Amino acid sequence: MAQNVSSFMENVVAKNPSETEFHQAVEEVVESIWPVLDKRPEYRKAKILERVTEPERVILFRVPWVDDSGEVQVNRGFRIEMNSAIGPYKGGLRFHPSVNLGILKFLAFEQVFKNSLTTLPMGGGKGGSDFDPKGKSDLEVMRFTQAFMSELFRHIGPNTDVPAGDIGVGGREIGFMFGQYKKLANEFTGILTGKGLNWGGSLIRPEATGYGAVYFAANMLETNNDTLKDKICLVSGSGNVAQYTIEKLLDLGAKPVTCSDSGGYIYDEAGIDRDKLAFIMDLKNVKRGRVSEYADKFSSAVYTPVNRDLDYNPIWDHKADCAFPSATQNEVNAKDAGNLLKNGIFVVSEGANMPTVPEGVNQFVDAKILYGPGKAANAGGVAVSGLEMSQNSLRYNWTREEVDQKLHGIMKSIHDASVAAANEFGTPGNYVNGANIAGFVKIADTMLDQGVV
Numbered sequence: 001m002a003q004n005v006s007s008f009m010e011n012v013v014a015k016n017p018s019e020t021e022f023h024q025a026v027e028e029v030v031e032s033i034w035p036v037l038d039k040r041p042e043y044r045k046a047k048i049l050e051r052v053t054e055p056e057r058v059i060l061f062r063v064p065w066v067d068d069s070g071e072v073q074v075n076r077g078f079r080i081e082m083n084s085a086i087g088p089y090k091g092g093l094r095f096h097p098s099v100n101l102g103i104l105k106f107l108a109f110e111q112v113f114k115n116s117l118t119t120l121p122m123g124g125g126k127g128g129s130d131f132d133p134k135g136k137s138d139l140e141v142m143r144f145t146q147a148f149m150s151e152l153f154r155h156i157g158p159n160t161d162v163p164a165g166d167i168g169v170g171g172r173e174i175g176f177m178f179g180q181y182k183k184l185a186n187e188f189t190g191i192l193t194g195k196g197l198n199w200g201g202s203l204i205r206p207e208a209t210g211y212g213a214v215y216f217a218a219n220m221l222e223t224n225n226d227t228l229k230d231k232i233c234l235v236s237g238s239g240n241v242a243q244y245t246i247e248k249l250l251d252l253g254a255k256p257v258t259c260s261d262s263g264g265y266i267y268d269e270a271g272i273d274r275d276k277l278a279f280i281m282d283l284k285n286v287k288r289g290r291v292s293e294y295a296d297k298f299s300s301a302v303y304t305p306v307n308r309d310l311d312y313n314p315i316w317d318h319k320a321d322c323a324f325p326s327a328t329q330n331e332v333n334a335k336d337a338g339n340l341l342k343n344g345i346f347v348v349s350e351g352a353n354m355p356t357v358p359e360g361v362n363q364f365v366d367a368k369i370l371y372g373p374g375k376a377a378n379a380g381g382v383a384v385s386g387l388e389m390s391q392n393s394l395r396y397n398w399t400r401e402e403v404d405q406k407l408h409g410i411m412k413s414i415h416d417a418s419v420a421a422a423n424e425f426g427t428p429g430n431y432v433n434g435a436n437i438a439g440f441v442k443i444a445d446t447m448l449d450q451g452v453v
Contacts, residue, residue: 005030012053019102021329025109025354026053028361032436035425040444046452048444052112055105057081059155063129065147067140077148079127079155079163082108085446088159089125090115090382090389092166095173099130106329107166110353111382113439114375117414120386125161127152133168142176149180156181158189158392164385165194167328170240171206190392193385197397202388204403205381209351210244211404212380212411213324213372217349218252219415220370220431229253231347232320234340236260236313237327238284238291241351241378245324246277258315260327261291263306265315270300312336319343326351334359341367350374365430376414376435383410 005027012026030049037043059079067073078101081089091111094104104126112124129148133141156163165174174194181191195201204211218228231254235242238259246256255271259280268276276298283289295303304314312335316323323345325332329352332340337360340348348364349372350356356364364371384407391397398406414435421441422434 005034008049016102016105019105021106021354022102022109024358025106028354028358028432029109029113029436029440032433033440036437036441039425042448043444046448048447051447052083052440052443053109055080055082055108056084058101058105059127059152060101061151063131063144063148063151065140065144067143068137073144075129075131075144075148077127077129077151078104079152079161080104080108080125081155081161082124082126083112083443084123085443085450086116087121087123088157089161090122090164090385091124091126092128092164093169093173093177094126094128094166095131095133095168096128097130097132099128103329104128107353110375112443113436114379115382115386116439116442117376117417117435118379118383118386118410119413120383120410122382122386122389125163126166127163128166128169131168133173138172141173145173145176146180149177150184152177153181153184156191158191158389162190162385162389163192164382167239170194171196190389193388195388200388200392202384202391202403203398203400204407205384205388206240207244207247208384208407209241209378209381210246210326211248212383212407213241213245213326213349213351213377214248214252215380215408215411216372216377216415217322217324217347217370219412220347220349220372223419224370227252228322230255231322232257233322233324234258234315234318234320234345235324235326235351236265236315236331236355237325237352238280239326241326241381242324243277243281243284245326245351246272246280247274249324250274250277254322257318257320259291259294260315263290263292264304266291266294266301266303267315267318268294268298268301312339316340317343320345322347322349324349324351325355327355328352329354330357332356332360334363336360337363341369346370348372349377351378353378361432365432368429371431373432373435375439376418376431379414380407380411383407 063075108126115122295301316336417438418434421438
């Protein structure tokens with residue numbers, strides 16, 4: 001058995017070479033839970049940590065398909081079935097050129113703890129492909145997703161593994177994959193979440209991750225007898241998470257002033273109001289345009305294109321109260337974290353998965369700001385996916401208000417469990433430790449109950 005964090009991590013790196021994101025995710029959790037292992041030696045004896053960091057199953061397959069010009073294309077498909085101790089594997093599918101084994105293992109590992117925190121019976125998994133849906137026609141996306149599901153379908157099921165969407169996988173892609181699964185399996189079942197409302201989807205599912213990140217921020221502020229009203233908020237990204245983060249911020253009286261895409265970001269000092277948000281949603285969801293067009297439409301906004309020569313992201317260098325990183329992993333580097341603190345940020349609630357590098361996380365924790373790590377703050381998405389699974393099992397749909405109320409309650413439970421675990425293990429106010437410990441203990445106890453499997 002490894003005697004300390006460093007020697008444990010040496011073993012993880014040796015077994016998983018070149019998977020830097022996975023190493024980063026594991027190290028953050030291991031550092032948080034090491035005191036738990038000292039207090040509960042039964043976890044060490046059963047090698048719980050070694051088992052949790054090893055996927056139960058890794059599936060890798062080729063995906064050949066034909067583009068609109070008749071050319072054969074070949075992509076890679078993946079599914080990482082990480083841990084099923086507390087329920088079927090659950091986690092998104094990501095279609096993006098950056099997808100590789102290390103990124104998906106990091107996402108699957110994070111998903112295990114996130115799902116544990118939701119209080120719902122879901123294990124953790126993640127999957128996807130290095131296919132890029134950007135610039136592809138609807139027919140090309142359909143042909144690819146059908147080819148992808150033609151292999152994936154044999155590895156998933158409503159009681160085995162229930163994928164969802166992620167970056168590059170929205171309603172269109174989920175629809176095509178569901179249709180192919182239904183044809184191949186000859187059954188209509190809740191095999192994917194994020195479905196259309198007419199065929200088994202849940203109200204609030206597209207909004208859930210963004211709404212949940214805002215609810216988590218509100219819960220953190222409540223511990224200081226404060227609210228989001230009139231708070232100036234920086235939001236990155238312009239997909240579902242960012243759009244609905246902005247919407248819920250407006251609901252709670254805050255003032256969002258930024259959004260971004262891969263080309264750059266806009267800063268609107270006047271604030272992104274509901275009319276401007278409607279423009280963003282139409283621009284990104286319907287026209288599939290770029291956020292630079294926002295500045296062409298609204299004179300109060302300034303557009304700043306991405307500058308690869310900078311060692312920081314200027315979106316995080318504006319005076320504000322709260323930040324909601326909602327784009328992708330490691331988008332907030334150490335200098336960005338310093339800029340956020342310098343500019344008065346005292347709340348960070350992560351809508352994306354692991355968007356802050358370890359050095360940045362340490363700055364937030366040391367500064368004792370209200371910092372909600374992704375596995376806690378962005379768990380709203382998978383929480384409502386779990387609620388969608390429940391509705392599918394019941395063959396019944398809850399109202400928008402019922403789902404939103406359940407989401408609000410789940411985010412409060414995650415917040416309170418994180419606070420309680422942080423207090424119990426001597427780091428009050430540290431949501432990183434609290435979320436990791438609360439998620440881990442539930443999984444570890446369940447694995448002890450189920451034996452060495």
